[in-house]
Amino acid sequence: MNHIYRSKKVVKKSRMKKVFFIFTLILFATAVTIFIVYWPNISKNEQQVLKPSKVRIGFAMGTLKEERWFKDRDILIAKAHERGYEVEWVNANENDVEQINQVKYLLSKNINILIIVPNNYEKCSSAINLAKKRGIKVISYDRLVKNSDIDVYVSFNNYKVGELMAKWLLKTVPRGNYVFLLGDPGDYNVQMIKEGYHKVLDSFIQKKQINNILEKYCYNWRKEYAYNYVNNLLEEGKRIDAVLASNDSLAEGAIMALSEKRLAGSVPVTGQDADISACQRIVKGTQLMTVYKPIDKLVDLTLDIVDKLIKNKPLKPTSMLNNGYKNVPTFFIDPIGVDKSNINDTVIKDNFHTWDEVYITK
Incomplete structure (x- = not known):
């Protein structure tokens, strides 16, 4: 009787091992299937998360009345795109209040840096304050903004x-x-x-x-x-x-x-x-x-500065100019009499x- 009992016990254990093995095999096969089916999407999503988004420049212009400002706008946008930057531009049409509202709009578009041509060198300071509160660096382009925390002033002399x-x-x-x-x-x-x-x-x-x-x-x-x-x-x-x-x-x-x-x-x-x-x-x-x-030179210089500001690289200004708030790193290009x-x-x-x-x- 003992022998028969032990024999049945051995058979039972053998069956359990087979069931466990089959169950493990099924789990492994399921895991492999899930890996094959879903891994490309997981990998793709992971790559999307890791891939850095494009730098977005906000270009706030005070006016387009003079012919030259059309050149500034078109050249800056084209050259920025060549460097892989996106540009969101606005024109205040010589309206100080509108320029402040437009800077608010640019900030809502999650810009990474602000390039501004102030319509009025004093009244524009509040627009700069809005950008600085958001941690956005500001380049004063071809017109100086007085009494404000601008990061750089770039212009012709x-x-x-x-x-x-x-x-x-x-x-x-x-x-x-x-x-x-x-x-x-x-x-x-x-x-x-x-x-x-x-x-x-x-x-x-x-x-x-x-x-x-x-x-x-x-x-x-x-x-x-x-x-x-x-x-x-x-x-x-x-x-x-x-x-x-x-x-x-x-x-x-x-x-x-x-x-x-x-x-x-x-x-x-x-x-x-x-x-x-x-x-x-x-x-x-x-x-x-x-x-x-030569606007091409001014735009190239400005975008070189954008590169440095975005990457937190040191600037090497040609001079410092006090705007009433601080000494601002300043870059001048010489004009040419014609x-x-x-x-x-x-x-x-x-x-x-x-x-x-x-x-x-x-």
């Missing part, structure tokens, strides 16, 4: 812009009645340009070789102001020997007033930005010169404008 205009006029008109047409008082570049030309001309003004018969702001850079200022002087019988207009739009307004008195071309007028119409006036002889600012003698070797050679655009008009 606007002191030299003023110096170039003054030096060109001095070579042509070393003495006489000068008219100074400044841009918008809310644009800090205007103050820099003013400081630049006064640095060159003040000694001549003090010696009475140059008479400053008018020095006025043109709000929002409107050429209508320039036209009215020059026209009123001419109507009063004042002689004008030279006009230092702070950009090409103001130059156009001044030349319109001069042309009505048949003085266009006989009174030297400066400008800035190398607008196509200004370049055409230069080759025709109605505008003396313009200050050319007249008839070098327009082919500058504006046209750089393909800023083509030869046909400058010399052939409809």
